[in-house]
Amino acid sequence: MTDQAEAGDGSGTAAHRLTTRETAERLGVKPETVYAYVSRGQLSSARAPGGRGSTFDAAEVDALARRTGRREPASPAGEPAFRTGITLIESDRYYFRGVDATELALRHAYEEVAEWLWTGEMRTGMRFEAPAEALAAARRAVGALPAHCGSTDRLRVAVVAAATTDPLRFDLSREAVLGSARSLIPTLVAALPAAAGDDGAVAPGGAGLARQLWPKLTARPADEASVHVLDTALGLLIDHDLAASTLAARVAASAHAHPYAVVSAGLGVLEGPLHGAASGLAHRMLAEVLERGGAAPVVADHLRAGRRVPGLGHRLYTGEDPRAATLFALLAKVPRAAPALAAARDVVTTTARHAPLHANVDLALAALSVSSDMAPESGETVFAVSRTAGWIAHALEEYGERPLRMRPVGHYTGPRPPQPLPGATGTRPQ
Template identity: 80%
Template sequence: MKDQATPGDGPEATAPQRLSTREAAERLGVKPETVYAYVSRGQLSSRRAPGGRGSTFDAAEVDALARRTGRKAPSPATGDLVFRTGITLIEGDRYYFRGVDATELALRYDYEEVAEWLWTGELRPGVRFTAPAEALAAARRAVDALPAHSGSTDRLRVAVVAAATADPLRFDLSREAVLAAARSLVPTLVGALPLAADTPSAAEGTAGPSDAGGPGLARQLWSKLTPRLADEPSVAALDAALALLIDHDLAASTLAARVAASAHAHPYAVVSAGLGVLEGPLHGAASGLAHRMLTEVLERGSAAPVVADHLRTGRRVPGLGHRLYTSEDPRARALFALLDRVPESAGALAAARDVVTTMARHAPLHANVDLALAVLSVSCGMSAEAGETVFAVSRTAGWIAHALEEYGERPLRMRPSGEYGGPRPPQPLPAATGGPPR
């Protein structure tokens, strides 16, 4: 644990509201044809509209079906389906975990404490997650067998699969079994990663017992990211980054994790699904691009030529802007404040601020968490992919939280309908090319 800081009275109030087919479809987030499919299955009742033109539906019944299916009308901003979740709220340029300011949680509590609270609603000061010996050994063997050039996300994906094979109870989706798997998987992922180059073997952290005296996950991860000796301000910044990144609503990787959980995949498979999406350059790998940009700014002594090169070649300047925030990403703001206490980060922080100031002449974009992660990785002697590693380890806890939520929903509810745009049948069989005819 870190340091402390009335409806009306008119006739419309009693008469049931009726919806047209189009209105019912909009509330359910489906096509009008699907509304009639619900009627044919007995999930909705309908009544002929006055004059016999179309059908009408009871609004309360439609809303109840929407709650059961987890579907809502498309979002006006994006057109995407919206799924109810009680984990993260993003509102007013701030974000909250279960209604609590997430940045305050990350500044006050360790990563494991925040994760445990997010999963269970119980705050356990000093909680430490333990990697089972058999799972850790299997994960290390699998990771060690990979080619030397393998990236950290490659290693994490392999470690998850290996850990799953070591857990014969992985198909048990009861809440306690999933929580037990989660508490062991996160430290197994960290423990399976090799030490950073030039790191003395004695510096390797081990997954200790679940007591306040054991090393926290951030300290265990530190030696996997950098050969530098750990100091308290830097480890505190890394720990806060882990806590800040646990969840961020239905990001692409989290949606993939929920789809897997909807099919009742076990928690290791859920995490594998999330890792598969995370590796994209527009998601978890974005901080690596920001790392390389900051390194170039430091080498050239100014952000102006670096930003100019990005704009000249049509490349997006990394680490700036976020579709969910109109001002600075609150995760970046919290992490920058902690990095201000790390003397070695002064140069990278100045470079990041130079990028923001320079880019402001072209577009009013603010720093996002990828830029803050890049400052952390550059100033602490980490590789460009370190931010992606931090992101993946941290978000594992969030994917588990979403899996726990999704396991309580109707299975396979995330089954959208494709809008076919290919040639209409019947089409002739394709002609064989090459080789003798059969």
């Protein structure tokens, strides 16, 4: 490559050049491998100014990365890291496509935040609608489950049932995936049974997803302030970088699983007590605090039993979880939430005597569910419905990557071969 080509086309705009080290990092290889690519004609180089080292065209390097499959860089802690343009968490804040996520959730309905996450466009007034065939199948499947099943069980079954009615589910084009997502999320909500004691009333046609979800969570009549808290919670929880369930969803998408299967993978991980189910533990704790008249004996019981106090601390935030702060502020405007909020503050204050832990979103979800007479698992339901949109966003991103790139190599620790065949424990059938 000539110096003129290296400098650009003469218009004053220089081509983006990378050093050998930068090229190796982008390709996920050693510097020696970069020069091997050059010798094989897979990559061209030019001498750096001053004759020290080589430089490489960034576009050509990216094209090679797509052909060969780039390896993602490791995080500073040595954990796997994957490039994503969806969510950034830094300085005790988090952002959806560069926009403050708490501001988005406060000012826009859940469906609008989902569209922003999927498309980078704000589509005001967006509403999702469940197709009749998918909804009928999902309701039949959910209705056949035992009465004791939890909401996540019902959601998993509803996803599978809805998938069977969508002949286009294997179309992984962007518009097809978005079409499936816009129909799946309201189908999941509508397939859930109404809360015990509900009079069977349904949200009016065209109602937002939060208002559709409310009667599935509580028999208490919906009021605007409470529905706004629920809608904001849905918006806040849509995504949170590569949480465990999101990583599972991306692994499924890496294998080009259809979006329903991606959501199923996410739901399978979400049910763990350290993830989506954590708010249920916080709900039971707050209920006990209210019953016993203070947090001290409840916190003491948790610590005496060797259990962590639910709803406190987050590995990604040094201060209070911004999602929790946002929901607490909204709940402060709901008069009946005052006792639950006081109980939550009591838990934080009591625990702070020996551990400087701040409230996380699970404690805020618990304050919402306790004050609204919801079941303990309601926070998990909100989490699952909301995060479905995030899993779809990550699936869309992953479909554009090299397939099956998430294939770690096992570090074998078993006995070294060859080992003798195991001895017979019975008589071989004749």
